[in-house]
Amino acid sequence: MNAWLPVLIPATSLIAALIIFFLDEENRRLRTFVNLTTASLKVLLVVFLFVGVSRGEDYRFTLSLFFGFDIVLHADALSLLFVSLSALLWLVTTIYAIGYLDVSHGHDRSRFFGFFSLCVSATTAIALAGNLFTFLFFYELLTITTYPLVAHRGGPDAIKAGRVYLLYTLGGGALLLVAIVWLKSIVGAAEFVTGGMLIPFVASHQTELTIIFTMLIIGFGVKAALVPLHGWLPVAMVAPAPVSALLHAVAVVKAGAFGIMRTVYDVYGAGVCTELGVRPWLAAVAAFTIIYGSVRALRQDDFKRRLAYSTVSQVSYIILGAAIIGPVATIGGLVHIFHQGIMKITMFFVAGNLAEELHIKKVSQMNGIGRRMPITMASFTIAACAMIGIPPMAGFISKWNLGLGAIVAEQEWVVAVLLGSTMLNAAYFLPIVYRAWFKEPDVEFDPPQNGRSLEIHPYLLIPPLFTALCVLAAGIFAGMPFSPLEWAKLIALREYGL
Amino acid sequence: MTQSSLLIWPVLLPLVLGTMMFLTRGRFVLLLSLAAAVGTALSSFSVCRAVQQSSTLVHEVGGWGTPLGIVLRADGLAAVMLGLSGLVGLIISVYSLTYFKSGSRKEHMFWPIWLLLWGGLNGLFVSGDIFNLYVTLELVSLGAIPLIALAGTHDAIKASLRYLLLALLGSMSYLFGVGLLYMRFGVLDLAMLSNVITPDLTVYAALALMTGGLIIKAALFPMHFWLPPAHSSAPAPVSAALSGLVVTASFYIVARLWFYVFPALELAKLGQLIGLLGCGAILWGGWQAIQQERLKMLVAYSTVSQLGYLFLVFPLCNTAVEGSGIAWSGSILFAVSHAIAKACAFLAAGVFIKVYGHDSISELRGAGRQLPMVTFAFAFAGVNLMGLPPSGGFVGKWMLLKAAFLTGQWWYGVVIVCGGLLAFCYIFRVLEQFMTAPDASAPMEKAPAVMTYSVLVLAVVAVSLGFYTPVLLSILGVDSPVSLVSFAPEVLLP
Numbered sequence: 006m007n008a009w010l011p012v013l014i015p016a017t018s019l020i021a022a023l024i025i026f027f028l029d030e031e032n033r034r035l036r037t038f039v040n041l042t043t044a045s046l047k048v049l050l051v052v053f054l055f056v057g058v059s060r061g062e063d064y065r066f067t068l069s070l071f072f073g074f075d076i077v078l079h080a081d082a083l084s085l086l087f088v089s090l091s092a093l094l095w096l097v098t099t100i101y102a103i104g105y106l107d108v109s110h111g112h113d114r115s116r117f118f119g120f121f122s123l124c125v126s127a128t129t130a131i132a133l134a135g136n137l138f139t140f141l142f143f144y145e146l147l148t149i150t151t152y153p154l155v156a157h158r159g160g161p162d163a164i165k166a167g168r169v170y171l172l173y174t175l176g177g178g179a180l181l182l183v184a185i186v187w188l189k190s191i192v193g194a195a196e197f198v199t200g201g202m203l204i205p206f207v208a209s210h211q212t213e214l215t216i217i218f219t220m221l222i223i224g225f226g227v228k229a230a231l232v233p234l235h236g237w238l239p240v241a242m243v244a245p246a247p248v249s250a251l252l253h254a255v256a257v258v259k260a261g262a263f264g265i266m267r268t269v270y271d272v273y274g275a276g277v278c279t280e281l282g283v284r285p286w287l288a289a290v291a292a293f294t295i296i297y298g299s300v301r302a303l304r305q306d307d308f309k310r311r312l313a314y315s316t317v318s319q320v321s322y323i324i325l326g327a328a329i330i331g332p333v334a335t336i337g338g339l340v341h342i343f344h345q346g347i348m349k350i351t352m353f354f355v356a357g358n359l360a361e362e363l364h365i366k367k368v369s370q371m372n373g374i375g376r377r378m379p380i381t382m383a384s385f386t387i388a389a390c391a392m393i394g395i396p397p398m399a400g401f402i403s404k405w406n407l408g409l410g411a412i413v414a415e416q417e418w419v420v421a422v423l424l425g426s427t428m429l430n431a432a433y434f435l436p437i438v439y440r441a442w443f444k445e446p447d448v449e450f451d452p453p454q455n456g457r458s459l460e461i462h463p464y465l466l467i468p469p470l471f472t473a474l475c476v477l478a479a480g481i482f483a484g485m486p487f488s489p490l491e492w493a494k495l496i497a498l499r500e501y502g503l
Numbered sequence: 504m505t506q507s508s509l510l511i512w513p514v515l516l517p518l519v520l521g522t523m524m525f526l527t528r529g530r531f532v533l534l535l536s537l538a539a540a541v542g543t544a545l546s547s548f549s550v551c552r553a554v555q556q557s558s559t560l561v562h563e564v565g566g567w568g569t570p571l572g573i574v575l576r577a578d579g580l581a582a583v584m585l586g587l588s589g590l591v592g593l594i595i596s597v598y599s600l601t602y603f604k605s606g607s608r609k610e611h612m613f614w615p616i617w618l619l620l621w622g623g624l625n626g627l628f629v630s631g632d633i634f635n636l637y638v639t640l641e642l643v644s645l646g647a648i649p650l651i652a653l654a655g656t657h658d659a660i661k662a663s664l665r666y667l668l669l670a671l672l673g674s675m676s677y678l679f680g681v682g683l684l685y686m687r688f689g690v691l692d693l694a695m696l697s698n699v700i701t702p703d704l705t706v707y708a709a710l711a712l713m714t715g716g717l718i719i720k721a722a723l724f725p726m727h728f729w730l731p732p733a734h735s736s737a738p739a740p741v742s743a744a745l746s747g748l749v750v751t752a753s754f755y756i757v758a759r760l761w762f763y764v765f766p767a768l769e770l771a772k773l774g775q776l777i778g779l780l781g782c783g784a785i786l787w788g789g790w791q792a793i794q795q796e797r798l799k800m801l802v803a804y805s806t807v808s809q810l811g812y813l814f815l816v817f818p819l820c821n822t823a824v825e826g827s828g829i830a831w832s833g834s835i836l837f838a839v840s841h842a843i844a845k846a847c848a849f850l851a852a853g854v855f856i857k858v859y860g861h862d863s864i865s866e867l868r869g870a871g872r873q874l875p876m877v878t879f880a881f882a883f884a885g886v887n888l889m890g891l892p893p894s895g896g897f898v899g900k901w902m903l904l905k906a907a908f909l910t911g912q913w914w915y916g917v918v919i920v921c922g923g924l925l926a927f928c929y930i931f932r933v934l935e936q937f938m939t940a941p942d943a944s945a946p947m948e949k950a951p952a953v954m955t956y957s958v959l960v961l962a963v964v965a966v967s968l969g970f971y972t973p974v975l976l977s978i979l980g981v982d983s984p985v986s987l988v989s990f991a992p993e994v995l996l997p
Contacts, residue, residue: 026875068970070898070969070972070973071832071902071972071973071976113871116875142892142893142897143892145891145897146892156938157938159869159938159939159940160939160940163938164935167931167935167938168931168935175889175924175927178891182901182904182923183904183916183920186901186905187908190905190908
C-alpha cells in the first residue's frame with residue numbers, strides 16, 4: 006500500500022482523463038460526475054498521505070526503466086506542500102471550469118477536460134517526483150498537456166499564444182535535459198536528498214557544477230517566469246479563465262518554482278549553493294524580477310495582463326526565499342508556494358467572472374462593479390489585500406518571513422526590495438479596489454440572467470469565495486498545527502538539519 | 504519440433520502465403536491476408552519470447568550446417584528487430600484490409616508483394632551470413648519498388664524508378680564487399696568471419712564498400728534525396744512499411760557488421776565520419792521537414808532526420824570508454840521507437856488523405872474536432888519523434904546524450920538536442936492546424952473504424968514505449984556485443 010499511494014494520486018486524474026476523452030461531447034452529467042469524483046478522491050488520498058507522512062510513514066514507489074534510471078515517486082515534506090496545493094485547487098478549479106465551459110459557451114469540452122485532468126496528473130507527479138529524471142519526465146509531460154489548453158480557443162491569437170508558450174517551455178525543457186544528463190554523468194544517481202547530495206563532488210567539479218546549476222535555473226526559470234524568460238506568460242492570457250488560473254496558481258508557473266526549490270535544497274543543498282557562490286546571483290535575478298513584474302503590472306489596463314505581470318513578480322518571492330541563506334527566508338519562500346497559489350487563483354476566478362458575466366476585461370471599465378457583483382469583488386479585495394501584505398492575511402506571513410530571513414542573513418537590501426514591491430503591489434491593486442467600491446458606475450450593468458438572485462452562476466461564485474476564505478484562514482490561523490506556515494517550518498528545519 | 508525451428512516461421516509463412524495470394528480471388532483475399540499477418544506476427548513474437556527466456560536461437564535449414572547450408576540465427580538484436588517487424592507489420596496489414604478498395608486491382612497487387620517484403624525483412628533479421636543478408640536485402644528492395652509504383656501516379660512511378668537505380672547501386676556495392684571478403688577468407692558466416700577478420704587493406708575496402716552501399720539504402724544524409732519523394736508518394740501502408748521497417752533494416756545490417764563482424768578493426772575515424780553525416784541528417788532533415796507543405800513530405804523528411812540519430816551509435820559507442828554501451832542500447836531503442844512512431848504517422852496521414860482527399864498541411868484545419876482519434880494518434884507519434892516522455896524516443900535520446908557526455912563528445916549532445924527542437928517545430932506546425940476551428944465544409948468520407956483504431960493502437964505503443972524499456976533491454980542483452988550496464992559512479996549518500 007505504501008508504494009501505491011504516490012501512484013494513485015496522479016493516477017486518479019489520469020483515469021479521469023482517459024474516461025473523459027472517450028465521452029460524448031454532450032454527455033455533460035457523466036463528465037461532471039467523473040470530474041468531481043476523481044477530484045474529490047484525489048483530495049481524500051492527499052489527506053491520507055498527509056496523515057501518513059506526519060506519522061513518519063515512508064511512501065515510495067520505484068519503477069526501474071533501465072540501469073540506473075528509475076521513476077521514483079516519493080512523498081516527502083516538500084512534495085506534500087505542493088501536492089496538497091494542487092489537489093485542493095484542482096477540485097476548486099474543476100468546479101469553476103464546469104461552470105465556465107459547460108454552463109455557458111463551450112466547444113471541444115471533452116478535449117478541454119481531458120487535458121485539464123492530464124495536466125493536474127502531471128503536476129501532482131512532479132510534486133511527488135523523487136529524482137531529477139522523474140521530475141523531468143513529468144515536467145515535459147506537463148508542457149505538452151497544457152498546450153491544448155492554452156490554444157483551446159483555436160483562434161489566431163490562441164494559436165500564436167500556444168506557439169510562444171511552446172517555444173519558451175520546450176526550449177527550457179531541452180536545456181534541462183542536457184543539464185540533468187550532464188549532472189548524472191558526473192554523479193551517477195540524482196535522487197532528491199534532503200540537504201543535497203553534491204557535497205562529495207564540489208571540490209573536484211566546481212566549474213561544471215556551477216554551469217549545470219545555471220542551466221537548471223534557466224531551464225526551470227522559463228516556467229517560473231524569471232525575467233527575461235517571462236515573455237510567454239502575458240501572451241498565454243488568451244487562454245480560458247480556468248486555464249489561466251491553473252497555469253498561474255497550480256501547475257505551470259509553480260512547477261518551475263518548485264523545480265528551483267528542488268535544485269537548491271534537495272539536489273545541490275543549501276550549503277553547496279553557498280559554496281559555489283551562486284546564491285547572490287539568484288537573489289539578484291529574483292529581486293529584479295519582483296520589481297520589474299510589478300512595474301510592468303502598473304501600466305496594464307487589461308485586467309488579466311495586469312494579473313499576469315503580478316504573477317511574474319509574486320512567483321519570484323519563492324525563488325528569493327531559496328536564494329537567501331538561512332532557514333527563516335526558506336520558510337518565507339516555501340510558504341509562499343501555497344499562499345501565492347490561493348491568492349492568485351482567487352484573482353483569476355474574479356477576472357473570469359467579470360469577463361463572463363459583464364464582458365469586462367479592462368481595469369478602466371471596472372467603476373462601481375462592486376455594486377453589481379459584491380461577493381466576487383469582496384473575494385478580490387481580500388486577495389488583493391493579502392497580496393499587498395496587509396496583516397493578518399496570507400501574503401503578510403510570506404513577506405514577514407522573507408524580510409526577517411534577509412535581516413538574519415544580513416542582506417538588508419532585500420528588505421528594501423520587499424518594501425518597494427509592496428508599494429508597487431498597492432499601487433496596482435488598490436486602484437482596482439477603489440474603482441470597484443467607491444466610484445460611480447459609468448454604465449448600467451446588465452442584471453443577472455434568467456432572474457437569478459445571485460450575481461453569477463453558483464459554480465462560478467463559490468470557488469473564488471472559497472479560496473478567498475482560504476487566504477484569510479492561512480493568515481489568521483498561521484500558528485495552528487498543519488497550517489502552511491507550520492508545514493514550511495517543518496520542511497526548513499529538515500533541510501537545514503536543525 | 505525443437506525451439507530453434509521457430510525461426511523458420513516468420514520467414515516462411517509470409518513467403519508461402521504471399522505466393523499463394525497471387526492465385527487467390529474474392530473474399531478469400533482478406534481472409535488469407537489476415538491469417539498471414541496474424542500468423543507471421545505471432546511467430547515473430549514467439550521467437551522474441553524464446554530468445555528472452557533462453558538464449559540465441561540457431562537453426563540450420565534442412566539440417567545442413569555451416570559452411571555449406573543456410574543458417575538462421577536470432578540473437579537479442581535480431582529478436583528485437585523481429586518483434587518490431589511483427590508488431591508494425593501486423594498493424595500495417597490490419598490497416599490495409601480496408602485501405603484498398605475491396606476487389607480492386609491495387610488490393611490484388613498489394614498483398615502478395617507486401618507479404619514477400621515482410622518475409623524478406625524477417626529473413627534479413629535472422630540471416631546468419633553476409634550473402635543471405637544480400638539476398639534478403641534484394642528481396643526487400645524488389646518488393647518495395649513495385650509497392651511504391653502501386654500508387655500509380657506520375658510522381659510515384661518516377662520516385663520508384665529513382666529508388667530502383669539507387670537501391671541497385673547500393674546492393675551492388677554491398678555485394679562487391681561480400682565478394683572481397685569471400686575471396687580473402689572463404690567464409691560467409693557472420694560468426695566465423697568475426698573470428699578470422701584481420702585488419703588489412705582488403706578487409707577495410709570490403710567494409711567501406713558494404714557500409715557505403717548500405718548508407719545509400721538507409722538514406723543517410725547526403726544520400727537521402729531519393730527518400731522523401733519515394734516515401735511520400737507511395738500508398739500510406741507502404742510508406743509506413745518503408746519508413747518504419749525497410750530503412751531500419753539497412754541500418755541493422757550496418758550495425759551488425761560493425762559491432763559483430765568487424766569489432767577487431769580500428770574504426771574510430773570512420774565512425775566519426777558517419778557521425779558527422781548523422782549530424783547532417785538530423786539538422787538538414789529537420790530543417791527541410793519544417794519547410795514542407797504536404798503532410799507526407801513532412802513525415803518523410805522527419806525520417807531523414809531521425810535516421811541520423813541511429814547512426815550516432817558509430818562514434819558514440821566506444822568500447823574503450825566504460826559505460827558507452829549505453830549508446831548501443833540507445834540507438835537500437837531509438838530505431839524501434841522511430842519505426843513504430845513513423846509507421847503510425849504515415850498511417851495517420853493516410854487516414855487524413857482518405858477523408859479529406861489531400862494532405863496539404865494548411866488545409867487540415869479543424870481535423871482535431873472531426874477526426875479526434877487520428878489526431879491523437881498523430882500527436883502521440885509526434886511526442887515520440889520529438890523525444891518527449893514517456894515515449895521510447897525520450898529514453899533513446901537520453902541514452903545517446905548520456906553516451907555523448909561519457910565519451911566527452913559534447914558536440915553530439917548539442918546536435919541531439921537541436922534535432923529535438925527542430926522536431927518540435929515541424930510536429931507542432933501540424934498539430935496547431937488541428938487545434939484551430941474547422942471550416943464549415945464537412946469531411947468528404949467517413950474514416951473507416953478499422954483504420955482509425957489500428958493507428959491508435961500503434962500510437963499508444965509508440966507513446967508508452969519508454970515503460971517497456973526493461974523488456975526490450977532484457978531481449979537486447981542476449982549476446983550483446985557491448986555491455987548494456989551503464990557507468991554509475993558510487994554516490995556517497997549522507
